[in-house]
Structures are given as C-alpha cells and as structure tokens.
Amino acid sequence: MTMQYETLLVDIANHTATVTLNRPDVRNAFNETMIAEVRAAFESLGERDDVRAIVLAGSGKAFCAGADLNWMRKMAGYSDAENRADAMGLARMLAAVYRCPKPVIARVQGDAYAGGMGLVCTADIVVAADTVNFCLSEARLGLMPATIAPYVIRALGEQASRRYFVTAEAFDCATALRLGLVSEAVSAADLDATVQRIAQTLCANSPNAVRECKQLVQDVASKPIDDALIADTAERIARIRASDEGRDGVSSFLEKRTPRWRA
Template identity: 55%
Template sequence: MSEILIETAANGVATVTMNRGEVHNAFNEQVIADLTAAFGKVGADPAVRVVLLRGVGKSFSAGADLGWMKKMAGYSHEENLTDAMGLAGMLRALDECPKPTVAVVQGPAFGGGVGLVSACDIAIGVETATFALSEVRLGIIPAAISPYVIGAIGERACRRYFLTGERFSAAEAHRIGLLHEVVGADGLEAAVAATVKNLLDSAPTAVSAAKELVRAVARRPLTDAVVRDTAERIARQRASAEGKEGIGAFLDKRNPSWRS
C-alpha cells in the first residue's frame, strides 16, 4: 500500500494524503522523497487548482519516524547533512507549490508535522488537536522547519515553543497564527469545503500570482525596487486574459469564466 496518496477531483482539488496512520504519519527518508515528488506533481498539473494536505488516522503527523531517528543517531555529519537537506527540500517544495495549499489538521502535529502545517498557505484544525516543537527534548533543534514556523507564528512565539518543547492546544495554535481556523471535529469538512469554495471562486493564475507576491514582498524593506516590483506584478495581471475577464465580468455583473 502506498504511503503517500494523491487524488484529484473533477473540480481541480487535489488531495495529498499521508497514509501511515499506524505510525501517526511520521516521516522517514522515503516518505520525505515521496512527499517532495507529490508536491511537485500537483504543482505542475494544470488541472489542479487547490491542494489539500491530510493525514489518516488519529494524528496529522508526529514528525520523525522512530526507525528513521535510530538510523540518524549513527550517521556521520555528512550523512546527517544530506538527510536534513532532504527534509528541507520537501518543505520548500510544499512552500513553493504554485497552487494554494490547505493543511487539514484532524489530530496532533509534532515537530516536522508542525513544519508541514506552517508551510501550507492555509491551515484548518480541530479543537482537540495538539502541537509541539519538541526537538530540544531530544537534544536537537527544529532547524529545517524553522523558516516556515517562524514565518507562521513569529519570532516571539518561537522563542517560547522552540526552547521549551512544550505541547500547546489548537486554541493557542490559532492565537499565535499556526491555524487560521479551529472547528469541532464534526465541522472540519464543512470548514475545508468553505475554504476550497473561496479559492475556486478566485481566478487561478491570480491566486498563484498572489501567493508569489507574498513571498516576494514579505520581510523585505520597502525599497524603490520592491515598489517597482509590486507595480510590475499588478500591471502584468491587469493586462492578462484572466485580469481582463475578471474586470469585465465585474462590470457586466456576471460570473467570470472560472466561477461556476
């Protein structure tokens, strides 16, 4: 049985599922490679408009697989570096996926699982989910996931949770920005469906361009080059076929071609 499943619905919603429920969807080197390939595949598929990331079973993802951790304990520095670069590359592939990504957090997310949630554009979780960046309790640090976690929850929250390794609730995850929405277990699918509808109601290339815009502008000083770059981006989008269709539909009081 495949440990990473990809399904694409007729409406363009692709679901990437971590299918390792028996080990709480923990990573090993093969799972990391398969996730990297999956994110590349859905990102390059012109039929895909939205990507959902899910885990089967009780947990979203427990981070590193115990067997993988035992192997790492015997690795040389170079072997550890190669291994860590694989994880970093997988997270980057998710972060840079040109399609909007939604983490559907049905259960706990620890360590690298928090990295997956952070690297998605949108994260929706159940109120019973718990989270932890517990690497320091194992004598290591959450380095590969840190760019995405710091981007999601900020430096101040990371100064606490990176250092203490303590667990925190879905309510706290929402407060610090890791989750955009917290719902009861029976409301998870409805919340995901509502988010998917909002994404599908938006112009597909504009959504990708907006995602890239955030990456281009975030955490950069407001220089003349940044101002020029933002102006160039909106000019390109306005002049595109999609931009003309969207503005024309608004003026004509009709639905644009991408909205059913």
C-alpha cells in the same frame, strides 16, 4: 482521479487535490519514503492545470508525529555527509510544499509534533480540530528544529518561536489560533465542511491571480517599503491587468457575466 504512492493517498476531484499522509500505525511519522513522496506529489500537483487548490491531510488519530523512530535509529549511525544529505531531503520536501504555486490548506485532524508541525507551517491556510495539540519537541531529544525553522517562525512569529523552540512545550489549538498558526479552529465534526468551503472559494477565483497572490506574499513579507519594492508591486499589478485572466475578470465584472475560468 487517484495517484499511487506507498505512504500517501492522493486524490483529485473538482479542481482540488487531497494529499493524505497515510502511515496511521506510526502516527504518520516521516521516513525517507514519505519525505520523497510528499515532495514528488507537490511538485507534480503544482504543475497540473486541473488542480487549483491542495488539501494536506493526515489519516488516523495524529496529523504527523515528526520523524519515524526507525528512521531516527538509522540516522544515529550516519556519517556527516549522510546526515547532511538526509537533512537536505527533508528541507527540500518542506520547500516543495511552501513553494507550490497552488494554495495549500492543511487539514489538521490530530496532533502535529516536531517536523509534523513544520509541515503544517508550510501551508497557506491551516484548519484544525479544536482538540489538537502542537509541539516543537526537538530540544527534548538534544536536537533543534532547524529545517522547519523558516516556516515555523513565519507562522508563529519570532517571539513565540523563541519560547517554544527552547521549552519544547506542547500547546493547544486555542493558543495556536491566538498566535496565528491556525487560521480556523473548528469541531472535528465541522472540519471537512470548513476545508471544503475554503477550497471551493479558492477554486472560484482566477487561477493565475491566486498563484500570483501567493507569490506576492512570499516575496513582499518582511521586505522594507523602499523604492525598489514600490516599483516591483506597481509592475506586478500592471502585468496582471494585461493578462488574459485579468482582462476577462474585469470585463466579466463590468458586463455582469461569469468569468471564463468558472464557465
């Protein structure tokens, strides 16, 4: 099944949706249309029962080069109110990907710069070709990576972010792997097979459990291990044990049968 967009290709097959940034002539750079369409696509896919995983990809040589030059020229003439509204559009797009209840795999076949790197950082799993480069280039232009910062800092860690925010240095895939931004670095020839393997693994698991696990990490990360957190996590496991998929999953394991979500 294919969904129609101006700047994206969206296809659904075997419980996996693939969202491909499709402006290869400008290195898949963002403009207002792409920002709105990425947000709409992820909000829509997040609500679909037939989708269990989402692959975020880019067409052409680059994954995403950040902001489109024509869009940046328009921004230069914006009023304060227009600038704030425009920035909120980008921020809401990033949040839509990060908060999507379905697990997101970024398939990074080419370089990811500025906002494009921020988009990578919203994904749950990042599989990158070992030749790609990453860069937070905003400081070179007198800007800062503000809207992408919450996601980049979570993905890179505070110390690495302190360096790359201020230096605007490019760094290679091996460095991204060492820092934890990239989950797996593979040859370009192995990229699709690796992404497919991970997607199949996700789709074999309980859809409800996958959704709850993703939310669990977002809710628990960086919180103090206090009585409130202990009580919250106990309540979560009690609730999922009593869920339909939780009961069926445990029963199927004990009875050595296939759970209903895989039947």
